[in-house]
Amino acid sequence: MTGKTHLIAGVTMASTIAHYTNYEPLALIISGAVGSLLPDICHGGSKIGRRFPLLSTIINTLFGHRTFTHSLLFLFIIAFVMNRFVPVEALTVGLLAGMISHLILDAFTRRGIRFFYPLKLTVRFPLTIKTGSAIENLIFTGLTIIFFYFLIHIVWVY
Incomplete structure (x- = not known):
């Protein structure tokens, strides 16, 4: 998927959570945006990889693309660090x-992810989507509509 689709998916998920919880919406949406790009730190050509090229190169050299940073293990580590150090x-x-x-x-x-890294098991859905395809653009459009729906409701309530 492209960076823009990841970004809109992250803010859409965060705005949806903001709508149904008492969490600060702006904090959720901004951190959702960051989180939506973070797994691609292992790819030098990604939005976040270009922002932090040295870190991206190190992570890619150690783990490769769509392995560790696309895993349940990485999610657990990030959750632990955030819970420990971010109030x-x-x-x-x-x-x-x-x-x-x-x-x-x-x-x-098609490439899927190594969700159970370090196991060499690739996880992908039966139906796959080509990056940059019309289907991805349709997903992007749908997510954008959902994001603005929840954003309007969040702003209206606040």
């Missing part, structure tokens, strides 16, 4: 929601 629960929830949305979307690609 704002909404930031943790948003970050993890964004990351989970990223993993779900990448599991829809």
Whole structure:
């Protein structure tokens, strides 16, 4: 999936959570955006990989693409670190929601993800979507509509 689709999925998931909880919406949405891009730190050409090229190169050299940073293990480590060092629960929830949305979307690609890393098992959905395809654009459009729906409800309530 492209960065824009990951980003809209992360903020859509975060805004949905904000709508149904008492967490600070802005904290959720911003951290959801960051979380939606974080798993691709292992890819130098990604939005976050270009922002942090040295870190991206190190992670890619150690683990490769769509392995460790696209795994349940990485989610647990990030959750542990966030719970331990970040006192704002909404930031943790948003970050993890964004990351989970990223993993779900990448599991829809032919390459899939190594969700159970370090096991060499690739997880992908039976129906796959080509990155940049019309189907991905349709998903992007649908997620954008859902995001604005929840954003309007969040703003209306606040």
